[in-house]
Amino acid sequence: xxxxxxxxxxxxxxxxDHRSLWQDALIRFRRNRAASASVLVLALIAIYSIFGxxxxxxxxxxxxxxVIGSVETxxxxxxxxxxxxxxxxxxxxxxxAIGTRISLIVGLIGxxxxxxxxTLYGAIAGYFGGKLDNVMMRFVxxxxxxxYMFVLILMxxxxxxxxxxLFIGIGLVSWLDMARIxxxxxxxxxxxxxxxxxxxxxxxxxxxxxxxxxxxxxxxxIVYATxxxxxxxxxxxxxxxxxxxxxxxxxxLGALISSGSSQMQYGTLWQLAFPLFFFVITLFGFFFAGxxxxxxxxxxxxx
Amino acid sequence: xxFYITRRILVAVPTILALIVFSFIIMYLAPGSPFAGERxxxxxxxxxxxxxxxxxxxxxxxxxxxxxNIVVHFDFGPSLVYRDRSVSEIIAQxxxxxxxxxxxxxxxxxxVGVVLGVVAALRxxxxxxxxAVGVSIGAQVLPNFVMAxxxxxxxxxxxxxxxxxxxxxxxxxxxxxxxIALSTSFMASIARITRSSMxxxxxADFIFTVRAKGLPKRRWVLRHALKPAMLPxxxxxxxxxxxxxxxxxxxxxYFSTGGIGQYFVNAAINRDYSLIMGITILTGTxxxxxxxxxxxxxxxxxxxxxx
Numbered sequence: 001x002x003x004x005x006x007x008x009x010x011x012x013x014x015x016x017d018h019r020s021l022w023q024d025a026l027i028r029f030r031r032n033r034a035a036s037a038s039v040l041v042l043a044l045i046a047i048y049s050i051f052g053x054x055x056x057x058x059x060x061x062x063x064x065x066x067v068i069g070s071v072e073t074x075x076x077x078x079x080x081x082x083x084x085x086x087x088x089x090x091x092x093x094x095x096x097a098i099g100t101r102i103s104l105i106v107g108l109i110g111x112x113x114x115x116x117x118x119t120l121y122g123a124i125a126g127y128f129g130g131k132l133d134n135v136m137m138r139f140v141x142x143x144x145x146x147x148y149m150f151v152l153i154l155m156x157x158x159x160x161x162x163x164x165x166l167f168i169g170i171g172l173v174s175w176l177d178m179a180r181i182x183x184x185x186x187x188x189x190x191x192x193x194x195x196x197x198x199x200x201x202x203x204x205x206x207x208x209x210x211x212x213x214x215x216x217x218x219x220x221x222i223v224y225a226t227x228x229x230x231x232x233x234x235x236x237x238x239x240x241x242x243x244x245x246x247x248x249x250x251x252x253l254g255a256l257i258s259s260g261s262s263q264m265q266y267g268t269l270w271q272l273a274f275p276l277f278f279f280v281i282t283l284f285g286f287f288f289a290g291x292x293x294x295x296x297x298x299x300x301x302x303x
Numbered sequence: 304x305x306f307y308i309t310r311r312i313l314v315a316v317p318t319i320l321a322l323i324v325f326s327f328i329i330m331y332l333a334p335g336s337p338f339a340g341e342r343x344x345x346x347x348x349x350x351x352x353x354x355x356x357x358x359x360x361x362x363x364x365x366x367x368x369x370x371x372n373i374v375v376h377f378d379f380g381p382s383l384v385y386r387d388r389s390v391s392e393i394i395a396q397x398x399x400x401x402x403x404x405x406x407x408x409x410x411x412x413x414x415v416g417v418v419l420g421v422v423a424a425l426r427x428x429x430x431x432x433x434x435a436v437g438v439s440i441g442a443q444v445l446p447n448f449v450m451a452x453x454x455x456x457x458x459x460x461x462x463x464x465x466x467x468x469x470x471x472x473x474x475x476x477x478x479x480x481x482x483i484a485l486s487t488s489f490m491a492s493i494a495r496i497t498r499s500s501m502x503x504x505x506x507a508d509f510i511f512t513v514r515a516k517g518l519p520k521r522r523w524v525l526r527h528a529l530k531p532a533m534l535p536x537x538x539x540x541x542x543x544x545x546x547x548x549x550x551x552x553x554x555x556x557y558f559s560t561g562g563i564g565q566y567f568v569n570a571a572i573n574r575d576y577s578l579i580m581g582i583t584i585l586t587g588t589x590x591x592x593x594x595x596x597x598x599x600x601x602x603x604x605x606x607x608x609x610x
Contacts, residue, residue, distance in 0.1 A: 142318045145541070145594045149549040150567075150583040154326060157571045157579060158333040234446055238549075241448040242556060242568050254448070261452030261557075265460060272452060283444040 025219070028296040035292020038285040045282055049104060052097025056082060060098050061249045064089045072267045084270040087263050092274055095251055100278050102252040103233050106167055107286075110232035113171025115225045118178025119217060123209050125179070126186025137183065140176050148173040149235070153244055166245055170235050174228060181224055182217055189216050219297040226290035230283045237279065253279045307602055315595045320370065322587040326580045327369050331362065333576065356380075379581035384573045390581035393566055398585075400470060401551045401562035404478055408486040408547055416490040417536060420497025424505060424532075425524065435494055442491030447550040450484040451557040468558045481554045489543045496539055501532040530604065537601050541594045548586050 030036055053059065064081070067074035068089045075085035083092035125136040152169050159165055189195065190213065198208050237254025239245035246252040253275050260272030344352070353359045357368060372378040379390035423435035445453075458480060459467035471477050504510060505528060513523045555564030563582055570578035 145318060145591050146322060147545045147549055147586050147590050150586055153571050154329060154579050154583050157574055158329050238448060244571050264456055280444045287443060
């Protein structure tokens with residue numbers, strides 16, 4: 001017992017001059033100003049998306065009857081409606097917050113599903129190699145050469161346009177890149193000594209993948225997951241822009257941009273401007289944060 | 304080479320067939336019937352209609368007939384909403400429109416993107432380089448459904464220079480905004496890829512050698528640097544094609560051009576299964592064929608690819 005405590009102490013003492021991989025990464029990330037600023041901006045956007053509806057005092061469906069009929073003049077951004085109202089007199093501050101929230105949730109959950117499926121799939125293909133790898137990756141090639149957006153819309157139409165299906169569907173069409181990247185990494189990890197060691201010790205392949213390979217993939221997985229989030233937000237907004245995604249009274253940034261752009265000839269430009277602003281800022285935030293993470297966690301210079 | 308092409312074709316054909324069968328299975332599993340109305344049809348009528356469309360046949364026979372009709376007769380069956388027209392007729396009407404501005408967007412995206420990327424790489428860290436990099440970063444967050452309203456707002460509502468929609472048989476003013484809206488984000492990606500791969504090539508030893516030998520700039524850029532620098536761009540052409548064909552849906556809807564995208568979305572809203580399937584299969588097939596061509600071009604340009 002005494003011995004263990006002493007070694008623990010010694011280890012922690014040594015930690016001070018030998019930083020761990022993650023600490024190193026954190027330091028590199030902090031040094032990247034664009035990336036740190038993006039994280040801050042994303043945090044602010046998240047706070048807005050959570051507390052926005054409370055701050056405005058309006059709900060998504062609530063209609064301000066006093067502005068109806070003259071939205072161009074009465075529905076302007078003001079002290080009552082911070083971002084103005086939409087053509088139906090609903091508060092845009094609240095709706096933009098809800099839309100941002102839905103977009104963020106879709107992005108995060110979609111990325112989570114894609115990461116889960118893609119990592120397991122890629123790690124299994126890479127670890128076992130041979131025929132199984134060949135078949136599995138050929139399937140990925142085939143699936144990649146199909147315009148998945150059409151297939152996704154086909155599935156949404158057939159199985160009903162529910163938000164849950166939208167989450168799952170987008171996640172399920174986004175894991176292909178992840179699987180490829182993970183497989184490539186696994187191929188090089190599986191030849192390392194600690195994996196050989198585990199094989200010799202009789203660890204089952206399932207546990208080797210889970211305990212020895214996946215933890216070593218974490219860095220690259222986190223990087224690509226961060227870059228996946230904005231892409232999934234793009235997909236979702238695309239589908240919602242077409243009116244096939246999130247349904248009323250729920251909304252998303254794509255749906256708000258769509259309704260804003262259909263109203264802009266009436267001069268209610270704020271209806272387009274605010275959702276567009278949050279859309280662009282959110283995407284920029286994730287792209288820069290992802291780039292920063294790549295530089296921090298995956299120091300090999302890539303372009 | 305011939306072996307490589309044959310093998311790629313042998314992969315492409317089953318892919319297309321699998322796509323057709325997959326969409327059929329999805330539709331087969333779909334809950335509800337297209338003939339279920341507010342007032343239920345009499346048994347006999349329903350049986351007659353189902354017999355007419357072959358819905359009373361066993362599953363495998365329906366699949367086979369569906370695939371057979373598409374492959375042999377290019378017949379996707381009748382549209383379920385536009386009762387008097389077949390899916391093939393609708394595609395024949397809408398597809399030329401989509402093809403016209405899609406093809407133009409492809410040309411614009413690739414040519415402008417490559418030129419921008421090459422010039423930026425040749426004058427690294429000049430204002431032109433910064434402009435190119437800035438544009439390509441900005442365009443990442445400006446997909447077609449964001450570009451389209453911004454363009455219409457600027458050029459139609461404020462400046463009044465260009466029409467904000469319509470087609471008019473593809474006259475030039477009606478083409479400009481759709482093509483810009485569709486091509487910008489891909490143009491930017493291609494510029495970024497070209498720039499980085501060109502920079503890599505420019506630092507290679509063989510470029511150093513030909514420059515030391517005193518070859519004129521025009522010659523070493525065009526003959527020695529460009530070809531290897533194009534390889535990453537070529538492998539990006541596949542995703543570009545998919546992106547353009549997907550984005551055309553937004554363009555068709557937003558600019559009311561009358562292309563297949565408009566029919567696709569209407570079909571999705573009205574649950575016109577056969578039309579959705581037809582368009583999905585058509586775009587899928589085009590993508591697979593295009594990817595096949597890209598792979599062949601890649602192998603042809605890069606002799607290091609061994610098959």
